[in-house]
Amino acid sequence: MSEDTILSLRGITKEFPGVKALDDVTFTISRGRIHALVGENGAGKSTLIKILAGIYLNYKGDILLDGKKLTLRSPADAQAHGISVVHQELKLCEPLSITENIFLGNLLYRGGLADWKKMHHKAAEMLAQLGMSMRETQLVESLSVAQKQVVEICKAINHNCRLLIMDEPSATLTDKELTVMFSMMRRLVRSGVTIIYISHRMEEIFNLADDITVLRDGRFVKTLPVQECSREELIRLMVGRTLVNEYPKCEMELGPPVLEVTGLTQKGVFDNISFTLHKGEILGFSGLVGAGRTEVMLALLGLSDLTKGEVRKDGRMVHYKKFAQAIRAGIGLIPEDRKKQGLVQIASISGNICMSSLKKIIRRGILSKRLERRYAEEYIKALSIAAPGPDTEVQYLSGGNQQKVVIAKWLMADSDIIIMDEPTRGIDVGAKSEIYRLMGKLVRQGKSIIMISSEMPELLGMCDNIVVMYEGRKVGELTRGQASQEAIMALCV
């Protein structure tokens, strides 16, 4: 092992039920450099970080820190070894001061009492060192997002940090704030800290990183110095795989437009979004998390307010003020958060399936248990939902079967347009392709689907057309023929 290696990973493998999140990952990280970790969603970056942070404790393989084998027992243990993580979501106590946050759980004492004078002094020193102008006594709630990020970083490096892991810290920052953060990171590196940096943004990686490691589908692809890598090469390394027939797309003759959206705007969230959905079409929505895809759909369905824009359903102008109106008009939504938004976990399968179409099982004001059961059994069979029976609570089902219950809910409600927001998130590979087949079946029956997804392969595999959104704007629309991961990424960055 060479002198300047701080961390080396050997054969790291981490399995979840049904998924191999990391498969024999081996690479090293050089001391005092900024090392970018890149890959698509699902490539295994966050799993790897969670292992390094001491959150996931069961894995195969060895981690060597400064040549010594590292066995972490908790996140605190990781910190004690000098590994700190700045997570994407900030974890700060808003009503406390900067100093209090930095030393949270880590107070300095003198004579058994907290030594605030010393802590304030150290905090001020740290801020100055990073070139920051905030005062250490300022309350965190009064800071901007970027400044809060700095506090997070101070908190992370306070404890003798040698290896700082930053998980997409740039996602919520403006360009100006980014510049400040980058110069701060460079100062850190000069003071001897090694940084692992995760980002989706290409130009950032090329501006900032010294080395790049690419992960794909849980496997290590390549580590290379940034000088030896072109942007095209990097994209190819990230996405370069040939798709077998994972996506049973059936070619459909597209019918007339069923949903025409023009100039949809929600002030400050998304702007001037237009698209058309045809009968039998699967229309994809691609973009980074936070591009405004979900928000467009919610506004369209009356789940949030619109500032401007027109929606036509089957040629007729509509404006849904409540989601119930959209449901009656035949539009269903499979929400992003299946567990919390898609299903009432403690309710039965039949209860969930019938939730949006009680009128079908109510006769003269009275709910018919018999009808409810019959419908539920029908859908359980049609979608091959694996469950003991319609009375089983959905919390006991697997992710794939839960999602099928959500789909059944909208079939029961006679939706002819189903909007699916990340329909396969957290679902294992086998169940995924079942969901895809189901989608194919639905469009053959003349239904239309909008699919929002962060997984490009599934968009490419399943969609007739793909709308690409970036920071609240539509930046392009690609047909099935034009669409490729490279083409989408080129629009996104």
Added chain:
Amino acid sequence: MKDKLKQLTREYSSILAILVMGAVFTVASPYFLTAQNLTNILLQCAALSIAAIGQALIVISGNLDLSIGQCVCFSSVIGAYLMKFMDVNPWVAVVCALLMGCLIGWCNGFLVAYVGLPAFIATLGMQMICQSFAKIITNATPIARLPEDIAFLGRGYLGPIPICVLIMLAFYALIQFIAAKTRFGRNVFAIGGGKEAAYFAGIPTKKYLCATYILGGLLAGVAGVLLMSRLDSVSITNGNQYEFDTLIACVIGGLSTTGGKGKIVGVLFGTIFLIMFFNGMTMLDVDPFYQNAIKGGVLIIAITADVLGNRKRN
């Protein structure tokens, strides 16, 4: 099968508890198992158990109502005041009392569902407001000897059965039916089981939450009227502690404290358990000072069972 059994024991554990406790008291006191005493227990149940239905609906929807006791009190104060001092037709006064209950419930519902206050805070505030108004109107002196027209509600008998017990049973039958067999009931359960999921299924959650509070207020009003008729007087102590007793009845009756689960009928058994418990304690000459401590213990045990059950599920 095992799940089914578990569910049954969960839903009907209160019946079992009633039987066991009844057996103990029967052995301990010769006066316990008499027709008169049992009727007496049911009589005492009537008002509380009807107020508990309202609490139950609110708990099922995932909230709670701390104003129920004072809502019982204030609405009956309004009714009594109108019929006694304003010469309002007693039945019109009763309707006014019920409307007052609805109004209080609407305030709760508005604050919780539309303003977005935590139920604990909103209903605690309403509790204090109701209590204060009841004192202002009555000057803290009881209003006694009310018109005879309403006497049969609380003191009348149909054969051997008190009318108010029949009213209680009728309300339980009605609300149990509504909870199990109608759109309203189904949606309230859905909201309590997962508010966001209910919202994303197109259920107007705010409207429903508000409605459960209005219904809760109405039922508290009914309880107030029955109490006023049975005691033939209204004082500011009427309905005191009902907010807690109804909550205890809900928990013992098998409702999940986090909402979305349980049976309305279970709450009736929960109430009977509670009243029977105090009846037996009094009969055994247990110092009343100890009784609340024992009640507190029972509550903690019941909720612990619920929490442990939930934890196991997750």
